[in-house]
Amino acid sequence: MIAEFGHYALALAFAFSLLLAVVPIVGTAKGHGGYMSLARPLTYGMFFFTLISYIALTVLFLKSDFSTVYVANNSSLALPWYYRITAVWSSHEGSFLMWMLVQAAWAAALALYSKRLPLTFAARVLAVMGMIGVGFYLFMLLTSNPFDRTIPLIPVDGRDMNPLLQDPGMIIHPPLLYFGYVGLSVAFAFAVAALMGGRLDSAWARWSRPWTIAAWIFLTLGIMVGSWWAYYELGWGGWWFWDPVENASFMPWLIATALIHSLAVTEKRGTFKAWTVLLAISGFSLSLLGTFLVRSGVLVSVHSFAADPTRGMFLLAFLGVVIVSSLLLFAIRASKVVSHTRYELFSREVLLLGNNIFLVTATVVVLIGTLLPLFHQQLGLGSISIGEPFFDMMFFWLVIPFAFLLGIGPLVRWRRDNIQPLLKPLFIGLLVTVALAVVLPMVFADSVSGMAVLGLILAIWIFVGTAHELKLRVAQRENKPQALIKLGRSHWGMVLGHVGFAVTIIGIALVQNYEVERTVRMAPGDTFTERNYTFEFKSMNERIGPNWVSDAALFEITRGERRVGSVVSEKRFYTIQRQMMTQTGLQVNPWRDLYVAMGEELGDGSWAVRIHIKPFVRWIWFGGVIMAVGGLLSMTDKRYRLRRKATPVKGVAL
């Protein structure tokens, strides 16, 4: 009964989305205020029924109702209750339902916070969200219904949740990413609504900016958590694999990053309008493309769900409709928009254009790398696989000029600036940067690696540039600390965003060049020493969990005479799915991770043990957190909160 209830609620949500897609648009065409103001209640209805449907599926999981196919395939009696809740999104149908819930939640949030927008514009934005909803609800109802029944053959026990996903990191990773992906649909809706109205002004950019930043924050955190999860759960010690699914989340992030910068230009200077709209359309399109790639089985990936051509067809058709119609609208409307603002070669506009070019190039690189195996096959050139070396090399060459520009960008004024006064501080900054980047590894590491120095140069250059910018900001003020505080959240958001990026670069450069990875044969009682760290294999114990049994190895780690700590590294066997999983033992501090993963048992009680020492690996994720905090500061800036009436505002230079 609950399953039918959920199914019915989903159908009702679809009906609401259909009305939402049509009624407000009719209202705007006829100038009928009543129709337009229906957009909000319709949005709330869509959200409400999606929520009911989602709760119904969760209840089915909690009750272990194996008469529902989806529950039977992804849960079991032995599964703990908290994993039953997260099992809802552990496979295709349920994760789509969650996607829908998130989509409806964004729409509802928009409805709630769009009271300050002109009615016509708000009606259009919500209607676009409704149109996107129509496609997704139809997709679910036609091809991916999570409420299908197993009747009459009801299994006694379920097949259990995928063991890879039975982990705290996996509880938050997919929702964060979905909030990010779907959040880009808000930026998309703003862009399309602006195109419909034919008015691309700085007011539009200001409205859409906090929403875009919100989506970007979720994407940033989602990617970070995903990387962290892969790092300790897969037991390989890698933190990024350039897997098609990772790439599918990375591309929207790159575009969203370009978009928040380009929106800044549109908001403050009223230029780059068409470009900004194109980025907003591309960001969401790439989210959809990523979904298509993952769900259709076009590409083989470790994340892939079962391939089903009907689903692929539907998604591709939907992708086609969304992208073709929005790009056509773009061609018709944006081609009429002409910018009157002028700027010269050495200006912040041009530097931000540089930022955009590099980010878009990076996106294209990832897109090519992800799709090339597919093209290659289609063109009859045989199959190839593109792996890390390609991406690593391309990103290596892209990040150098990108970081260089990033250090200078904030120092340069809008419209035009004189390069002369900047040359001296920049030159000194460069000297300091290079000196620090060479000296730090000489002091703290046994060897100096060229690549590590280069990475440090990029990061320190960003620090130096940012610090100099802050100094310039307060140079004229009497009370400098107070002037710093008064800079405004959006300014500090930028500072943290850039600093976070530099922190991530440091993490990547140091872990890639100074990590140690050893695979050794160890039996209980054995010790192994590397870089002064002694790992002692104390004992092997059996552990029994609700749906797994494990061999848990206890290691004592000492450094010289000092005890560092102990770690437990497990080899878990999930009994229902008959899968082996590693639970990595980690001993961490900000400067290094000690990573112990159990490999195969080698007989005679000894094990292949993977021991890694990973300096600064935490910085990679910590940088992401700093970036996200920066985003949060930016989106809560005064000017997004206080502005009452929607009047097109002339750009205010910082």
Add this chain to the structure above:
Amino acid sequence: MTARARFIYFLTPLILFLGLAVFLFSGLFSDPTKLESALVGRPVPAFELPDLYQPDRTHNESIVGGQPMLLNVWATWCPTCYAEHTFLNKLHDEENVYIIGLNYKDDSRAAAVRWLQELGDPYQINLFDFSGLLALDLGVYGAPETFVIDSNGVIVHRHVGDMNDRVWQEEVGPIYYSLFEQSGNASGGSAQ
């Protein structure tokens, strides 16, 4: 720029997308697990690899040919190989199929040996490809993969993914047995 020229200029993103969509559409109808090896129709590339059991003994390309056979790429880190293994044993025991095992980038030699001791060894010859050299030459995408090789040592077919009853009955088995019918004058034509 005239309004018309601007319009056409702004159409570029749409045109780029349409080009991409054609590829994505055709991608839907090709099974990614059915990867065409560039090597189908060509002889097995030259190699020199140690035996899995005896590290000091090496094999080279002369071990292929002479009769139709399968070359199976496997590893202990690959869960699908585990699933496939029972079926390979059955092929060996019941249908007397000649299979060469290529252990691909395994964690360690010991792990691979232990696996075969526990699960049974369906392979006539066991190659140990620690660095993945031969697998690279063969264009191996992942494990497991199975190549059908005719009596001249020419690769006739490549199957990506696990071997099971259905795949054997419908796809690989018929190709393998057809090689016996051509008895001796087997030409290495690509079989679909």
